[in-house]
Amino acid sequence: MATATEQERGAATHPDIRSYGEVNEDVLLMLNRPGKWWWVLLGMSIAGIGLLAFSWGNQIINGIGLSGLNTPVGWGAYITTFVFWVGIAHSGTLISAILFLFRARWRQSIYRAAEAMTVFAVMTAGLYPLIHLGRVWHAYWLFPYPNQRLLWPNFSSPLVWDVFAVTTYFTVSSLFFVMGLIPDIAAARDQAPKGTLRQKLYKLTSFGWRGTDRQWHHFGKAYLYLAALATPLVLSVHSVVSWDFAMSIVPGWHATIFAPYFVAGAIFSGVAMVITILVPIRKVFGLEKYLTTKHFDAMAKLCLVTGIIVFYAYLTEFFMAWYSGEDPERRVFWNRAFGHYWWATWIMLTCNGILPILLWFKRVRYSIPALFVISLFINIGMWFERFVIIVTSLSHEFIPFAWNVYRPSLTEMGIVIGTFGWFFFWMLLFIRLLPPVAIAEIKEVLPPPMRPKKKEVAQ
Amino acid sequence: MSNAAKAAGESRKGLLASYDYLDATVDTIKKLREQGFEEITAFAPFPEHHIEHALGYTSSPVRLFTLVGGLTGAATGFAFTVFTSMDWPIVTGGKPIVAIPAYVIPAFEMTILFGALATVIGVFWHMRVPSLKGDVVYDPEFSSGRFGVYVTAPPNQMDVVRGILEEAGPSRMEDDPQGRSHG
Numbered sequence: 293m294a295t296a297t298e299q300e301r302g303a304a305t306h307p308d309i310r311s312y313g314e315v316n317e318d319v320l321l322m323l324n325r326p327g328k329w330w331w332v333l334l335g336m337s338i339a340g341i342g343l344l345a346f347s348w349g350n351q352i353i354n355g356i357g358l359s360g361l362n363t364p365v366g367w368g369a370y371i372t373t374f375v376f377w378v379g380i381a382h383s384g385t386l387i388s389a390i391l392f393l394f395r396a397r398w399r400q401s402i403y404r405a406a407e408a409m410t411v412f413a414v415m416t417a418g419l420y421p422l423i424h425l426g427r428v429w430h431a432y433w434l435f436p437y438p439n440q441r442l443l444w445p446n447f448s449s450p451l452v453w454d455v456f457a458v459t460t461y462f463t464v465s466s467l468f469f470v471m472g473l474i475p476d477i478a479a480a481r482d483q484a485p486k487g488t489l490r491q492k493l494y495k496l497t498s499f500g501w502r503g504t505d506r507q508w509h510h511f512g513k514a515y516l517y518l519a520a521l522a523t524p525l526v527l528s529v530h531s532v533v534s535w536d537f538a539m540s541i542v543p544g545w546h547a548t549i550f551a552p553y554f555v556a557g558a559i560f561s562g563v564a565m566v567i568t569i570l571v572p573i574r575k576v577f578g579l580e581k582y583l584t585t586k587h588f589d590a591m592a593k594l595c596l597v598t599g600i601i602v603f604y605a606y607l608t609e610f611f612m613a614w615y616s617g618e619d620p621e622r623r624v625f626w627n628r629a630f631g632h633y634w635w636a637t638w639i640m641l642t643c644n645g646i647l648p649i650l651l652w653f654k655r656v657r658y659s660i661p662a663l664f665v666i667s668l669f670i671n672i673g674m675w676f677e678r679f680v681i682i683v684t685s686l687s688h689e690f691i692p693f694a695w696n697v698y699r700p701s702l703t704e705m706g707i708v709i710g711t712f713g714w715f716f717f718w719m720l721l722f723i724r725l726l727p728p729v730a731i732a733e734i735k736e737v738l739p740p741p742m743r744p745k746k747k748e749v750a751q
Numbered sequence: 752m753s754n755a756a757k758a759a760g761e762s763r764k765g766l767l768a769s770y771d772y773l774d775a776t777v778d779t780i781k782k783l784r785e786q787g788f789e790e791i792t793a794f795a796p797f798p799e800h801h802i803e804h805a806l807g808y809t810s811s812p813v814r815l816f817t818l819v820g821g822l823t824g825a826a827t828g829f830a831f832t833v834f835t836s837m838d839w840p841i842v843t844g845g846k847p848i849v850a851i852p853a854y855v856i857p858a859f860e861m862t863i864l865f866g867a868l869a870t871v872i873g874v875f876w877h878m879r880v881p882s883l884k885g886d887v888v889y890d891p892e893f894s895s896g897r898f899g900v901y902v903t904a905p906p907n908q909m910d911v912v913r914g915i916l917e918e919a920g921p922s923r924m925e926d927d928p929q930g931r932s933h934g
Binding site: 311312313316436442443444445446447448452453456457460463464467468471474475478479481482483499500501502503504505506507508509510511512513514517518521522524525528532731732733735736740741742743 | 771772773774775791792793794795796797798799802803806808810811813814817821831832835836838839841850853854856857859860861863864866867868870871873874875877878879880881882883887889891892893894895896920933
């Protein structure tokens, strides 16, 4: 029944896992004792949330004037960080949906953590439009609802598209995440000591899953349909985010290259963030069996490919600015490279364009510490990319009289740093409470247990 | 299946066997079906297509939910954006009030949103979860490394069923005198 190649499946990706039961033991062990470092990191994250609450609260009470935003730079650190986090989210859906459709077997080990990262990154990104609104109590105006002023949002506006794209993205990625978790929560339920609160909670959230043929059959099919829906969605979300810029006539923004350029950048930064998160998890929980160097090699290759696209887009932007012959366009790009914000541009070019060249070397791709360091630089570089796009263009528009310099205020810095605490707070809770490696899906790529040959029963 | 049998007044008994090996499970299911036993529930720790093939699954009706949900979303998206712009026209530079190219984007997002929501509703419906029925057969090993086969049949045929189940060398057998629901 099972062919020789099937017997060997998994041997290529997870050679050290011996049985299905071992997967449950190893993964569920992560939920038992968090250890000292977990508490330290949780404390730091809560401190970050405190900083966020203080800075934002202060801004709500005293007004948006506490930020450095002013004419002509109306979009600054907030929108930069919004785009940054939406971008981070993208690799999770890429790994869970697009690589699923492409039957990339290596995704099984990393997809759960990547998907959790997606959900929490969108939750973080979603804070920024609210923070940026200033009068946050009017946030519901963004949604179309019948009101006594008989007003509706303008559906020709990219900002309204964005509301639809990001809320849809959050809903769909959460559904995808929760769906995939059900069988694994059932595994946690079966292992937890009877009668404990933990067991009762897992029992409730596993929805009575038993792993019957009927359940797996519909589950597998529904997963495929959700992946087929999530794939165009993820490509659309960052395209819509890019159109927030590209639909305007600001020099440096008004370019058709923006949608693919942003999507590639999003996946580039997101995969880097997955590496950043998985390296410590692998180390702390001893998951070397599950996250092998081959997985990191595959992620590094993904970074390399998207990094090349991003770097190519940078060069195209500069070339097109010169080739267009448009004076404002040329001046914006000259100003980017050699003007007031030259350092931000060169951080961007170094971290996203030059440093990833190292990933061409197999030795670098197989070195976990090297990948970790490179991924951190890519994260930094990708934040600066958005900063460069947004701030340098706005500060240097058409009329020289209106040019001005923007500098993030302390409130903005507090909020940006604080939201990292918010993101990692959810990540840490996730690692502690839900199986961070997909138990059931790993088994799909392991060799199935077969009866010893000599006991073959004659029909 | 046994629910229908119960409604017809036929009595049923059940038998649950756990197996360590995938091929043992698949062979057992095939033999049971050859002998005409169709009231089978198989358990597995992960989606195993050999078991699905042995049970004769083809397509899932969940795809209809996805399709109808997606189409509803597309229709809603276009209808809503067109209605709102006609309800409060924003006349800008003589451009058309109903700007279909721009509305493709909200309509697309709503296609995905409705499609995904309908898929999840459909799959929960067909998986019969959430299920809070306590009275079902189960072995906690099914979420770890074991496969299972649960069969219900009329009491006078239970010996045949037991014979088939034992042939493949189960690691555990459990009698179910009530012939409970397949869930």
